[in-house]
Amino acid sequence: MSGKLKNKVAVVTGGNSGIGFATAKLFANEGAKVAVTGRDQATIATSVAQIGNNAIGFVADVANINSIAPVYEKVSSTFGKIDILVVNAGIVYLSPIADVTEEMFDQVSDINYKGVFFTVQKALPYLNDGASIVITSSTVANKGIAGGSVYLSTKAAERALVRAFAAELVGRNIRVNALSPGSVGTPIFKKAGFAQEQEDAMNQFFATATPMKRAGSVDEMAKGFLFLASDDSSYMTGGDLLLDGGFRDL
């Protein structure tokens, strides 16, 4: 590895699974001291062991504002100030408009929208000069997909946050960008309670709408996060890196 993140401190929310885990592992391979957060202690412990380079992990629910700040405090006291924040924790939810309950609307918004805002807000006192924040949005954020009204709008909100955060934090020499994956094979649908046939239908839908005719891998996403987290993207802020196999407008 090239040591692109040598002496950097990185926090990856949702770093105990899927895209976040692959990203945390690549960051550690590139020399970063990495802290991962998630909701499940057991997978956090396994992930930390696999990430290596003295990685640390914390249980923190991004939907609970009070659980976020203590994580940054512990990371800073262990590794020093934070250089890279990957705001990646998220859930998927698909439902016809008529069946969306207020409870599900709130749950998805609390994690994918409100949680993202406060994950960044609470990090501000702990971020180094020159820090990079990357938020995981989605290529579907500006598409129309039946059943996606709640999920898609939270992913679009993340893009809006990226632009507003970037404009405001440029004065502190902090860059903020989005990475927008297309379809990537992770446990996200299973965790959302999708039956196998629903998941197969989603995969089929994405395969048809993706000119490259395949899903992306978590490692392909991790390389994008590395670009946005490192000085390789030093002239990029408020932007959106689409890694979606050319997913077409619907």
Ligand code: NAD
């Ligand atoms: P995943 O389920 O493997 O990972 C999601 C992570 O978020 C898990 O580690 C989970 O613990 C964490 N998380 C969820 N709710 C949380 C909460 N309240 N507090 C703390 N952590 C929480 O799924 P993934 O596919 O790796 O998803 C990562 C991100 O990528 C999500 O934001 C998702 O919307 C986005 N995304 C995924 C795809 C895809 O096809 N997999 C496509 C586009 C965007």
